[in-house]
Amino acid sequence: MALYAIGDLHLSLTADKSMEVFGPAWENYVDRIGESLSALTAADTLVLAGDTSWGIDLPEAEADFRFLEQFPCKKLLVKGNHDYWWSTVSKMSAFFGEKGFTTFDFLHNNCHVYGDWALCGTRGWFLEEEQKPHNAKVLNREVMRLETSLRAAGERPILCFLHYPPLYQGYACPEILGLLEKYRVRQCCYGHLHGPVIRRRVEGQRGETAFSLISGDYLGFVPKKICD
Numbered sequence: 001m002a003l004y005a006i007g008d009l010h011l012s013l014t015a016d017k018s019m020e021v022f023g024p025a026w027e028n029y030v031d032r033i034g035e036s037l038s039a040l041t042a043a044d045t046l047v048l049a050g051d052t053s054w055g056i057d058l059p060e061a062e063a064d065f066r067f068l069e070q071f072p073c074k075k076l077l078v079k080g081n082h083d084y085w086w087s088t089v090s091k092m093s094a095f096f097g098e099k100g101f102t103t104f105d106f107l108h109n110n111c112h113v114y115g116d117w118a119l120c121g122t123r124g125w126f127l128e129e130e131q132k133p134h135n136a137k138v139l140n141r142e143v144m145r146l147e148t149s150l151r152a153a154g155e156r157p158i159l160c161f162l163h164y165p166p167l168y169q170g171y172a173c174p175e176i177l178g179l180l181e182k183y184r185v186r187q188c189c190y191g192h193l194h195g196p197v198i199r200r201r202v203e204g205q206r207g208e209t210a211f212s213l214i215s216g217d218y219l220g221f222v223p224k225k226i227c228d
């Protein structure tokens with residue numbers, strides 16, 4: 001039994017947006033994901049930290065979830081900026097139920113208990129969002145979602161999974177970082193960074209929190225083992 005995490009699988013079995021055009025890091029990525037997920041068992045938990053499917057709605061994402069469903073590990077979904085299929089948790093749960101998919105759950109305004117740990121998470125906030133209107137509203141909503149999730153942990157030590165990096169070379173999101181500090185988050189994993197910008201990642205210990213990038217192309221599509 002172990003906990004694993006990876007982000008940005010960017011599956012596109014129906015949506016026809018294969019990431020293979022982005023060069024060698026993405027070559028044959030669906031087969032490589034399949035190979036690495038085959039090593040996980042039904043006793044394992046895998047956090048998928050956003051950008052899981054290019055599907056624009058649940059029907060278009062169905063083939064991607066069917067692909068993931070064949071691997072028996074429990075999967076916790078975090079929302080990414082490209083997860084256009086994301087709907088309300090009740091609609092998504094009903095869809096998965098209808099299709100007979102039993103391995104998925106959501107990390108969204110909640111926390112999941114794993115051994116002694118609380119697993120928390122949300123999409124988060126990134127610099128590029130500030131170009132868009134109503135950015136303060138979106139930031140506040142994400143901060144509230146993160147705090148709801150962190151508060152649900154109670155006294156348990158916290159592992160936090162965000163889609164957007166809260167820290168990046170030349171950028172920090174003080175609202176999100178403040179919450180990680182307030183709730184003494186032990187580890188914060190994030191995705192979203194691909195290709196050349198990976199070199200601008202910030203990893204390692206900052207205060208009480210260890211940061212790591214877990215985007216699929218960065219990990220070579222092998223999920224990072226977080227703990228037993």
Ligand SMILES: [Fe+2]
Pocket residue numbers: 008010051082192193194
């Ligand atoms: Fe991504």
Ligand SMILES: [Fe+2]
Pocket residue numbers: 050051080081082163191192193
């Ligand atoms: Fe992303």
